[in-house]
Each structure stands twice: as C-alpha cells, then as structure tokens.
Amino acid sequence: MTDKTKNNSLNITAVDSSSLVDKVEQTLIDLLISEKLNPGDQIPKELELTEMLGVSRTVIREALNRLKTIGLIESTKRKGSTIKSPDLLFLLKKSLIPNILDQATLKDIFELRLVIEIGMSDLIYNRATPEDIAELEQIVATEPDSSKEVLFDVDHEIKFHGKLYQISGNHTLIDFQTILLPAFRYVYDSGMIKSPDHDSKWVSHQDLVKILKDGNANKFRNAMRKHLDRHFKGYFK
Amino acid sequence: MTDKTKNNSLNITAVDSSSLVDKVEQTLIDLLISEKLNPGDQIPKELELTEMLGVSRTVIREALNRLKTIGLIESTKRKGSTIKSPDLLFLLKKSLIPNILDQATLKDIFELRLVIEIGMSDLIYNRATPEDIAELEQIVATEPDSSKEVLFDVDHEIKFHGKLYQISGNHTLIDFQTILLPAFRYVYDSGMIKSPDHDSKWVSHQDLVKILKDGNANKFRNAMRKHLDRHFKGYFK
DNA sequence: TTATTGGATTATGTCATACATAATGCGTTT
DNA sequence: AAACGCATTATGTATGACATAATCCAATAA
The missing domain is CATH 1.20.120.530 (GntR ligand-binding domain-like)
Incomplete structure (x- = not known):
C-alpha cells in the first residue's frame, strides 16, 4: 500500500516495449549497414547469431525471417543466408x-x-x-x-x-x-x-x-x- | 536398394519448392482479401490456425510474422492479431x-x-x-x-x-x-x-x-x- | 455502493530440443 | 575416371514448456 500508484509517479524513463525480435531485427539491419556488405555476402549462421546475441534460435529465426520478407536476405539449406539486393516494389x-x-x-x-x-x-x-x-x-x-x-x-x-x-x-x-x-x-x-x-x-x-x-x-x-x-x-x- | 533413382523418372509435374511458410503466408493473404476484412477486424488465434491449416504453430507464427513485417496485421498479447491499414512506405x-x-x-x-x-x-x-x-x-x-x-x-x-x-x-x-x-x-x-x-x-x-x-x-x-x-x-x- | 486489489484466464512471446530435408563434399567401388 | 553411397552441415518443421502482457471477475476494503 505504500506507493503502488506507479502511474502517477514521475521521472519515468519510457521503457521500450519492443519485443526481443524487434531488437534483434534492428541489430541485424545495423550490422548490414555498418559492415558495408554487398549482395552475395554471407551472414553468420543462425546458431552463431544465437551465441553472438544471446537469444534463442527462435528469436533469431523470426528476425531473419523478417529480413527475408523485406527482401534483404535469402536463405538456402546448407549454405546459410546471403545478402540480396532487395526488390523494392515486390x-x-x-x-x-x-x-x-x-x-x-x-x-x-x-x-x-x-x-x-x-x-x-x-x-x-x-x-x-x-x-x-x-x-x-x-x-x-x-x-x-x-x-x-x-x-x-x-x-x-x-x-x-x-x-x-x-x-x-x-x-x-x-x-x-x-x-x-x-x-x-x-x-x-x-x-x-x-x-x-x-x-x-x-x-x-x-x-x-x-x-x-x-x-x-x-x-x-x-x-x-x-x-x-x-x-x-x-x-x- | 530397389529403385532409388527417383531423379531419372520422367513425367515430373514441377514440384513447387516453396516452403510451408510460403504457402501458409499466401493462404492467409488470400483470406484477408476474400473475406473483405477491414482494419481492426480480428483474425483467428495461432492455435486455431494451427488446427485449421494442419501445420505446426511454428509455421503459423512465421507466416504471421511476415504479415506483421509487411504491415498487414499487428498483434497484442491476449487479444490476438488484428488487421491493420498498412503504411506502404514504411x-x-x-x-x-x-x-x-x-x-x-x-x-x-x-x-x-x-x-x-x-x-x-x-x-x-x-x-x-x-x-x-x-x-x-x-x-x-x-x-x-x-x-x-x-x-x-x-x-x-x-x-x-x-x-x-x-x-x-x-x-x-x-x-x-x-x-x-x-x-x-x-x-x-x-x-x-x-x-x-x-x-x-x-x-x-x-x-x-x-x-x-x-x-x-x-x-x-x-x-x-x-x-x-x-x-x-x-x-x- | 464504489473503488481497489489480487488472482485466474487467455493468447502471444520466448526458450529448448529433436528430427526432417536439401545441398555439398568426400571417399569407395566398379 | 565416373558413379554411387555416406557423412556433414545449416536451414526447415514439429512439439512441449514456460514467460509475459492484457483482460475479466470476484473478493475485499473504504
């Protein structure tokens, strides 16, 4: 009963409500940009990313899946995922x-x-x-x-x-x-x-x-x- | 050991190499169009879709995730997924x-x-x-x-x-x-x-x-x- | 009575594991 | 030397479990 009225308290630092997948997605996009990757270049395997970013493979896959959806990467079985020149209009x-x-x-x-x-x-x-x-x-x-x-x-x-x-x-x-x-x-x-x-x-x-x-x-x-x-x-x- | 040479058989009907997720994604999009859904309308829960389409929740989620990526739906906890008016340029x-x-x-x-x-x-x-x-x-x-x-x-x-x-x-x-x-x-x-x-x-x-x-x-x-x-x-x- | 509180419920979000499948490379066989 | 079979690798799919946020509802306190 002390001060459970969180809503009224000031100085809230606006916690980000973005999901883990959101964050990983953005991290990956930033990576693509900063690393100056060209179409055809490979990106780390799912399991490597799992270790690098410390999240489950599920999250990695969902994030990769988004990049795939917007056409930034494509994936093939054994080869892994590679950068792709996106088809904007698609x-x-x-x-x-x-x-x-x-x-x-x-x-x-x-x-x-x-x-x-x-x-x-x-x-x-x-x-x-x-x-x-x-x-x-x-x-x-x-x-x-x-x-x-x-x-x-x-x-x-x-x-x-x-x-x-x-x-x-x-x-x-x-x-x-x-x-x-x-x-x-x-x-x-x-x-x-x-x-x-x-x-x-x-x-x-x-x-x-x-x-x-x-x-x-x-x-x-x-x-x-x-x-x-x-x-x-x-x-x- | 009998006839493992499937590759040589003729009369191949061009099997579609699209993944399960691809198919489910398209099915869902077709659903959105044919059902004339308006922004705000709900779509079935993940588990319902699992039963309706006979695939695992993993696949359903990946397909939904794609729709989310292209801005056609948005999902909140407990409420499920709802149609959204997509931001084309996003x-x-x-x-x-x-x-x-x-x-x-x-x-x-x-x-x-x-x-x-x-x-x-x-x-x-x-x-x-x-x-x-x-x-x-x-x-x-x-x-x-x-x-x-x-x-x-x-x-x-x-x-x-x-x-x-x-x-x-x-x-x-x-x-x-x-x-x-x-x-x-x-x-x-x-x-x-x-x-x-x-x-x-x-x-x-x-x-x-x-x-x-x-x-x-x-x-x-x-x-x-x-x-x-x-x-x-x-x-x- | 009304407002608050505190579960119970529900559906999505995340994790872990196992197995299926396609692509590739390599060594063995003929 | 060419063809075959096998092991390997990384993505694709399935399953079960638990976490978390949103919501409802009943019990409680003012």
Missing part, C-alpha cells in the same frame, strides 16, 4: 490491398499517379520509338467513341496509359504502375473520381499521340497535363 | 539501404525523382501559401553563390526541394522523399551525376520562386523542367 505489391487501405492513402496514391504521368512525359517523348507510336495509334483506333460521353472505359484507359509507362523505359516506374493498378481501378470503381466532363481544352488520347509524333517535349508535357485535367479538377476548385 | 524505408541496391535500381530511383518533381509542379502551384513562398525565399536567400560554379551543395539542394515536397501536401509523396533521400545523397556522392553546367537557359532556385509567385501553372511546370535539365542531360544526349 514489397508494395504484397501490402497493397486496396480494400484495406484507408481513403486518405488511396487519394494520395491516385494523386501520385497524376504526378507521375505528367512528370513521365519527358521520358516518353525522348524514348518513344516509331513502333511505340504505331502501337499507340493502334490503341486509340480501337477506342470507344469519346465524343459521346459514354461510360468511362477503365480498361481502355489502363491500356493506353499502361503503354505510356512501358515507353518510359524506367523499370521501377513500370513495376510501380502494375502495382498501383488495383488501387487505380478501385478508385475508379468506387466513384471517388467523377466521370469526364470534357471542356473545350480537352486533350484526347488521339491528340496526345499526334503531339507525341509531331510536337516537341514541352508541348507533349503540357498536353498531358491538360489530358489529366479533369482529375485535377477534383482537387483544385 | 517497408521501403527499411529495405532501402543504398549500398546494397544495384546501380540500375539506383538510376531508376533517381530518374523517378525527376519525374515526380516535374509532375508535382501542379500540386505545388495550386497549394503554395504566401507563407510557403516566404519560406522558399528565405531558403534561397541563404543559398551559396551559384554563379561561382562552386561545389554542388547537396544539403542546400535537399533543403529547397524538400520544402517543395512539403508544399505538395501529399503525405505519401512527402514520405517518399524522406525515404528516397539516402538514395539521392548516395547518387550525388558517388559521382554518378555530373556537376552542374549552367547553360543560358538555366533556371535557378531563385527563378523558380519568382515564377511560383508571379507566373502561372504552366510556366512553373516548364520552369521546373528546365531547372532539372542538367540531370536529364545525362540520360538523353
């Missing part, structure tokens, strides 16, 4: 489950798409081959008639813009798009984005291809901005 | 250790930065407050004299552009920048990027701020493109 793919993401993040991601597609213009303009342009022309040729204000064709939208990503030639970007696709589709389907209301300055897919073919980098970039304008309108009024 | 932060990434990925990431900063122009232009602009002016005022072709000041570069990300107001983007910063710095330091050679059309930070203040969205976007031109030059010659 991770996103696993954790990006649209119906679990909150609205704010989804909105951020959709906005990120706009940002990327505009900024990507310069890559596209500089790297598009005649074959790429031909393919784009092919795609718009089979396009549903946009003048009729028909239902927004998500699949076609994705087809055209997907080709643009591919032209960009940046693999991280390409992966990025395929990963974010479920989120895009989810946003489209959920009605967060209003259907198109083409005003006089509207730039169609067809216009874009024409400018890509005969215009210049600046024109193409600004055209892309106008093409995406209806989405921006949701944000800036 | 993972990248952990796995992005520049000296482990390969050159190609580093180049992609740096290129991605250019793409984002150009595309971000519209967000910046539409969301910059007078206070933001004042702060930018403050930053360029303390800028080392760029006319002297001095050493490229990475810290200052990051300070200015960091503020731009902040103005964009997109939290995913902001996180993205802080995460990619180590990679940027690494690229700068490693000499993959050549030092600036300002040509006649060079747009300085100071110019950018002026245009942001008195120009329009198109001008600002194109100015940003010119500002980053020296980096692009490395790619398109």
Whole structure:
C-alpha cells in the first residue's frame, strides 16, 4: 500500500516495449549497414547469431525471417543466408490491398499517379520509338467513341496509359504502375473520381499521340497535363 | 536398394519448392482479401490456425510474422492479431539501404525523382501559401553563390526541394522523399551525376520562386523542367 | 455502493530440443 | 575416371514448456 500508484509517479524513463525480435531485427539491419556488405555476402549462421546475441534460435529465426520478407536476405539449406539486393516494389505489391487501405492513402496514391504521368512525359517523348507510336495509334483506333460521353472505359484507359509507362523505359516506374493498378481501378470503381466532363481544352488520347509524333517535349508535357485535367479538377476548385 | 533413382523418372509435374511458410503466408493473404476484412477486424488465434491449416504453430507464427513485417496485421498479447491499414512506405524505408541496391535500381530511383518533381509542379502551384513562398525565399536567400560554379551543395539542394515536397501536401509523396533521400545523397556522392553546367537557359532556385509567385501553372511546370535539365542531360544526349 | 486489489484466464512471446530435408563434399567401388 | 553411397552441415518443421502482457471477475476494503 505504500506507493503502488506507479502511474502517477514521475521521472519515468519510457521503457521500450519492443519485443526481443524487434531488437534483434534492428541489430541485424545495423550490422548490414555498418559492415558495408554487398549482395552475395554471407551472414553468420543462425546458431552463431544465437551465441553472438544471446537469444534463442527462435528469436533469431523470426528476425531473419523478417529480413527475408523485406527482401534483404535469402536463405538456402546448407549454405546459410546471403545478402540480396532487395526488390523494392515486390514489397508494395504484397501490402497493397486496396480494400484495406484507408481513403486518405488511396487519394494520395491516385494523386501520385497524376504526378507521375505528367512528370513521365519527358521520358516518353525522348524514348518513344516509331513502333511505340504505331502501337499507340493502334490503341486509340480501337477506342470507344469519346465524343459521346459514354461510360468511362477503365480498361481502355489502363491500356493506353499502361503503354505510356512501358515507353518510359524506367523499370521501377513500370513495376510501380502494375502495382498501383488495383488501387487505380478501385478508385475508379468506387466513384471517388467523377466521370469526364470534357471542356473545350480537352486533350484526347488521339491528340496526345499526334503531339507525341509531331510536337516537341514541352508541348507533349503540357498536353498531358491538360489530358489529366479533369482529375485535377477534383482537387483544385 | 530397389529403385532409388527417383531423379531419372520422367513425367515430373514441377514440384513447387516453396516452403510451408510460403504457402501458409499466401493462404492467409488470400483470406484477408476474400473475406473483405477491414482494419481492426480480428483474425483467428495461432492455435486455431494451427488446427485449421494442419501445420505446426511454428509455421503459423512465421507466416504471421511476415504479415506483421509487411504491415498487414499487428498483434497484442491476449487479444490476438488484428488487421491493420498498412503504411506502404514504411517497408521501403527499411529495405532501402543504398549500398546494397544495384546501380540500375539506383538510376531508376533517381530518374523517378525527376519525374515526380516535374509532375508535382501542379500540386505545388495550386497549394503554395504566401507563407510557403516566404519560406522558399528565405531558403534561397541563404543559398551559396551559384554563379561561382562552386561545389554542388547537396544539403542546400535537399533543403529547397524538400520544402517543395512539403508544399505538395501529399503525405505519401512527402514520405517518399524522406525515404528516397539516402538514395539521392548516395547518387550525388558517388559521382554518378555530373556537376552542374549552367547553360543560358538555366533556371535557378531563385527563378523558380519568382515564377511560383508571379507566373502561372504552366510556366512553373516548364520552369521546373528546365531547372532539372542538367540531370536529364545525362540520360538523353 | 464504489473503488481497489489480487488472482485466474487467455493468447502471444520466448526458450529448448529433436528430427526432417536439401545441398555439398568426400571417399569407395566398379 | 565416373558413379554411387555416406557423412556433414545449416536451414526447415514439429512439439512441449514456460514467460509475459492484457483482460475479466470476484473478493475485499473504504
């Protein structure tokens, strides 16, 4: 009965509630960084780590398993674990489950798409081959008639813009798009984005291809901005 | 001693070499998706899963541990594991250790930065407050004299552009920048990027701020493109 | 009655041990 | 010299035990 009121006592030093595995994980990551290890290098065996860090093999394994999950190491039977150059996007793919993401993040991601597609213009303009342009022309040729204000064709939208990503030639970007696709589709389907209301300055897919073919980098970039304008309108009024 | 030569037998059906944990992990992820679970919902206890899937608790725990690592669930004592809205960028932060990434990925990431900063122009232009602009002016005022072709000041570069990300107001983007910063710095330091050679059309930070203040969205976007031109030059010659 | 206390309970966290399995190397056999 | 079998090694899986934090609930004291 003396002073069991721990909660009221001051001068608490904020004990870390992290689990053992958390600590070991961080220790290992620090080790990777400080030791300047390169992909292919080996890290100590589980049992060695057990002794080095003074915890059970269970904890070591759970920590290693985490590194494996984020792609920093890979393990084979007899050989042990080796450093690996992580595939950054592989991770996103696993954790990006649209119906679990909150609205704010989804909105951020959709906005990120706009940002990327505009900024990507310069890559596209500089790297598009005649074959790429031909393919784009092919795609718009089979396009549903946009003048009729028909239902927004998500699949076609994705087809055209997907080709643009591919032209960009940046693999991280390409992966990025395929990963974010479920989120895009989810946003489209959920009605967060209003259907198109083409005003006089509207730039169609067809216009874009024409400018890509005969215009210049600046024109193409600004055209892309106008093409995406209806989405921006949701944000800036 | 009879027929131990299993290896030579034909009609092999490509046995999957994935471990038990791999399978359980995928099973659980599929479960999350198909069950349309929302953040906060509980998933079965470890022992229940043990029975449901017919594997040991070890395997269940390792699989759960992976989901925990990619931020899909979190676990507390007594309560069990619950669904969580994953922080997409949190993972990248952990796995992005520049000296482990390969050159190609580093180049992609740096290129991605250019793409984002150009595309971000519209967000910046539409969301910059007078206070933001004042702060930018403050930053360029303390800028080392760029006319002297001095050493490229990475810290200052990051300070200015960091503020731009902040103005964009997109939290995913902001996180993205802080995460990619180590990679940027690494690229700068490693000499993959050549030092600036300002040509006649060079747009300085100071110019950018002026245009942001008195120009329009198109001008600002194109100015940003010119500002980053020296980096692009490395790619398109 | 109300608030506090102190188990009892529950599910995750950690430990220890044993065995399974795949990869590798080495020596024996033919 | 090539093929086979065996021992070795380190990760993968299973099991049982106990530690620990969170929670509930009943007993107790004000």
